[in-house]
Amino acid sequence: MSGTHHEATGPARLPFPEVAPDDAAVAERMAARRGGELSALDRLLLHSPPVADGWNELLGALRHRSSLAADLRELAILRVAVLNNAAFEWVAHKDAARRAGVTDAQIDALYEQDPSTHFDARQNLVLELTDASTWGIEVPELLFDQVRAEFSEREIVELMVTIGGYAMVSRFLVALQVPPPEGEVGSS
Structure with missing residues (x-):
């Protein structure tokens, strides 16, 4: 990952356990x-x-098993990776995002403070929601109303759990300094 993002290059802080x-x-x-x-x-x-x-x-x-469109899921995951400096998560999901139809230009735009010009309306809502719930935890009422108008209740639940779940993943990875798969680090 680029910029100030955490780049774990050595072994993780904990050894791999023996599986009983x-x-x-x-x-x-x-x-x-x-x-x-x-x-x-x-x-x-x-x-x-x-x-x-x-x-x-x-x-x-x-x-x-989620009803959420794959491009929206992967955009949320990659944006969480950017916001939380999680190189492993970024590397692990950028190819999945490409397979879901996210372009390289869109992937690169996830590093921008305002990536909105690169995405359609639904994708932008997902990114705004990801930013709001990752940075400030609370989601502003106006934003939630916009999300509610565009997504089903099931999609909203799955989107929020995806954002929160991958925030959990990124925190685990960063805290334990888990290097990206095959040691790869890149901006896209």
Whole structure:
């Protein structure tokens, strides 16, 4: 990531734990959601198998069982990564954003203070909501009214949990200085 963003380059602050035989099923469920491989994030979560299992279920629901359009979900996740200086999260999601139809110009624009000229109305609302709920926690009434007029109640719930969930992910990653996958760091 560029600018003042955190770039973890060495090993994470905690070592990867040995997975006890009783917890192997948790690791298997996590690997299955990821296509067979555990990420560094997953491996660190296995210090607490119950937390890892709940995390996997929540993030799996947000990524694979949500009604929210994929481009909107990935824009929210990438914007959280930018706002919270989470290089791992950025690298892990930029290709997913591209697959969801987000352009490279839009991905680059997520670093701008006002990226609004690069996005359509729904995307802009998602970014405004992400900024408001990440920076100030409280969402201004006018913004919420605009979101409510554009999105279903289910989409609003899924969007807010996506923003909050990936804020949790970014805080975990940054605090433990988890390096990006394969050590990659870039602005897009």
